[in-house]
Amino acid sequence: MKIIIGSQNKAKITAVKNIFRTSEIIGIQAPSGVSDQPMSDQETLTGSINRARYCQESELGVIGIGLEGGVMQLNHQLLLCNWGALVDPSGNVYIASGARIPLPDQITKALRSGRELGEIIDEFAKKENVRHHEGTIGILTNEELTRSEMFEHVVKQLKGQYMLAKQQYNVDKI
Numbered sequence: 001m002k003i004i005i006g007s008q009n010k011a012k013i014t015a016v017k018n019i020f021r022t023s024e025i026i027g028i029q030a031p032s033g034v035s036d037q038p039m040s041d042q043e044t045l046t047g048s049i050n051r052a053r054y055c056q057e058s059e060l061g062v063i064g065i066g067l068e069g070g071v072m073q074l075n076h077q078l079l080l081c082n083w084g085a086l087v088d089p090s091g092n093v094y095i096a097s098g099a100r101i102p103l104p105d106q107i108t109k110a111l112r113s114g115r116e117l118g119e120i121i122d123e124f125a126k127k128e129n130v131r132h133h134e135g136t137i138g139i140l141t142n143e144e145l146t147r148s149e150m151f152e153h154v155v156k157q158l159k160g161q162y163m164l165a166k167q168q169y170n171v172d173k174i
């Protein structure tokens with residue numbers, strides 16, 4: 001079955017390809033409908049659902065996947081957060097979140113001044129395009145966990161929920 005991902009980010013596309021090995025998979029630009037830098041779990045989740053729905057509705061009979069990175073506040077601290085959504089050919093929505101990790105004060109301050117994490121982390125790590133490679137999660141975990149590995153966990157949770165629903169309710173036929 002064809003899968004359309006709402007992003008052209010390499011780390012996101014690699015994650016989906018590594019989990020759905022046999023399907024035809026493409027990435028397209030899809031509007032998240034939220035800010036470029038989501039600042040809460042709710043906003044990040046909404047962005048992933050909007051992207052997944054847009055992709056699913058762009059072609060008949062396909063699966064749409066949206067993966068969205070953001071930050072959220074917990075106990076006066078900002079944490080990196082990630083959400084994913086899968087919309088199946090019948091329009092059912094499955095959601096899952098990824099690993100979370102606190103952001104250093106220096107990054108939190110820059111985010112609170114309105115800048116995007118993608119840009120801040122490049123400065124912090126003295127690298128270019130971190131968002132397409134190891135990601136913020138990779139930099140902050142000394143590369144123990146990369147951005148595409150983290151998204152692989154999210155995609156596994158999405159795929160698993162969808163496969164279970166398919167077995168139990170034959171969702172694609174509803």
Ligand SMILES: O=P(O)(O)OP(=O)(O)OP(=O)(O)OC[C@H]1O[C@@H](n2cnc3c(O)ncnc32)[C@H](O)[C@@H]1O
Pocket residue numbers: 006007008009012036037038067068069070080116117118119121130131132134135136137138147
């Ligand atoms: O092209 P898209 O799919 O939008 O990919 P993106 O890298 O911009 O990723 P998101 O929109 O999902 O993430 C929102 C913001 O948070 C940043 N971000 C989130 N998680 C990150 C990570 O692990 N590494 C680097 N940047 C991250 C990202 O660069 C954006 O500024």
Ligand SMILES: [Mg+2]
Pocket residue numbers: 036
């Ligand atoms: Mg983005």
